[in-house]
Amino acid sequence: MQSLENKVAVVTGAGSGIGEGIARAAAAAGMRVLVADIDLAGAEAVAADIGAQAMACQVDVSDLQSVEAMRDAALAHFGAVHLLCNNAGVWLGALMADADIKDWQFLINVNLYGVIHGVKAFLPLLMEQGEGYIVNTASMGGLISGPPEGLYTTTKFAVVGLSEALLMEVADKGIGVSVLCPGLVDTQLTTKSFEVRPDALDSGIDHQQPAPDTASGLAPLAVGERVIDAVRDGEFYIITHDDYRDIIAMRHQGILDALDAQTRRYGSTSGREL
Numbered sequence: 001m002q003s004l005e006n007k008v009a010v011v012t013g014a015g016s017g018i019g020e021g022i023a024r025a026a027a028a029a030g031m032r033v034l035v036a037d038i039d040l041a042g043a044e045a046v047a048a049d050i051g052a053q054a055m056a057c058q059v060d061v062s063d064l065q066s067v068e069a070m071r072d073a074a075l076a077h078f079g080a081v082h083l084l085c086n087n088a089g090v091w092l093g094a095l096m097a098d099a100d101i102k103d104w105q106f107l108i109n110v111n112l113y114g115v116i117h118g119v120k121a122f123l124p125l126l127m128e129q130g131e132g133y134i135v136n137t138a139s140m141g142g143l144i145s146g147p148p149e150g151l152y153t154t155t156k157f158a159v160v161g162l163s164e165a166l167l168m169e170v171a172d173k174g175i176g177v178s179v180l181c182p183g184l185v186d187t188q189l190t191t192k193s194f195e196v197r198p199d200a201l202d203s204g205i206d207h208q209q210p211a212p213d214t215a216s217g218l219a220p221l222a223v224g225e226r227v228i229d230a231v232r233d234g235e236f237y238i239i240t241h242d243d244y245r246d247i248i249a250m251r252h253q254g255i256l257d258a259l260d261a262q263t264r265r266y267g268s269t270s271g272r273e274l
């Protein structure tokens with residue numbers, strides 16, 4: 001989507017962190033922005049600081065009706081939506097052996113259903129317009145995994161898979177798709193997640209430690225600017241950190257090695273359609 005001037009962006013989780021960075025970068029590119037977050041005070045502070053081209057909105061991305069209401073609020077105020085950033089997310093660190101089913105539900109409801117609800121509520125609108133762009137925030141944890149991030153990376157791998165399929169589905173319909181896969185970014189993720197967690201999904205287990213050292217990460221605005229560049233250039237994978245190259249290569253080499261081992265042991269099994 002090369003021309004962003006005066007277009008409309010809806011960014012979830014924009015009351016702080018990466019979402020705030022995307023909202024600010026979108027506004028700097030001349031876009032009008034719906035700053036949406038479950039934390040209304042946070043969203044209002046960001047929107048007020050951006051100025052008249054921004055509006056705040058409360059949304060709970062784990063609730064489809066709430067996401068549909070956000071879409072309707074954006075349409076009522078701005079008249080259109082061109083860019084949707086499904087960015088809201090939460091984190092907890094837990095070994096699967098220790099995690100409660102509520103911990104799984106909390107992460108899946110926000111990190112995966114949040115993206116699904118965004119796609120469900122906005123894709124028909126973008127398709128009707130014949131123009132639009134969706135950016136889904138996954139993580140480097142959507143490309144590589146390891147304890148104690150198993151629950152979190154389960155949701156983020158799913159967001160990468162969803163985004164890859166969505167790209168292929170809408171590529172010829174004038175709709176762009178990107179998936180954002182950052183490493184550490186200096187945000188409130190490891191504390192705010194527990195502030196916004198619904199009481200009903202509080203397992204009572206302290207999953208805050210060991211938390212990744214997000215304070216050592218990139219500035220959220222720098223990530224936001226990368227996202228806006230990717231939207232302009234139609235880049236699918238938005239990779240903000242190059243320090244995970246060897247681990248990604250190792251993972252993919254392991255898959256290729258398994259393929260080769262299969263062929264060596266059983267011969268070619270091609271010819272069957274996926």
Ligand SMILES: NC(=O)c1ccc[n+]([C@@H]2O[C@H](COP(=O)([O-])OP(=O)(O)OC[C@H]3O[C@@H](n4cnc5c(N)ncnc54)[C@H](O)[C@@H]3O)[C@@H](O)[C@H]2O)c1
Nearest residue numbers: 013016017018038060061088089139184185187188189192
């Ligand atoms: N910080 C990192 O190092 C890092 C790395 C990779 C990916 N990410 C991803 O980036 C995204 C943004 O996180 P962040 O690091 O900016 O953290 P953050 O906590 O600063 O921002 C996340 C925002 O999402 C909001 N939110 C949480 N649950 C919500 C819900 N149900 N509905 C609406 N809003 C909700 C929070 O209130 C918060 O303002 C997340 O998807 C996260 O998984 C972060």
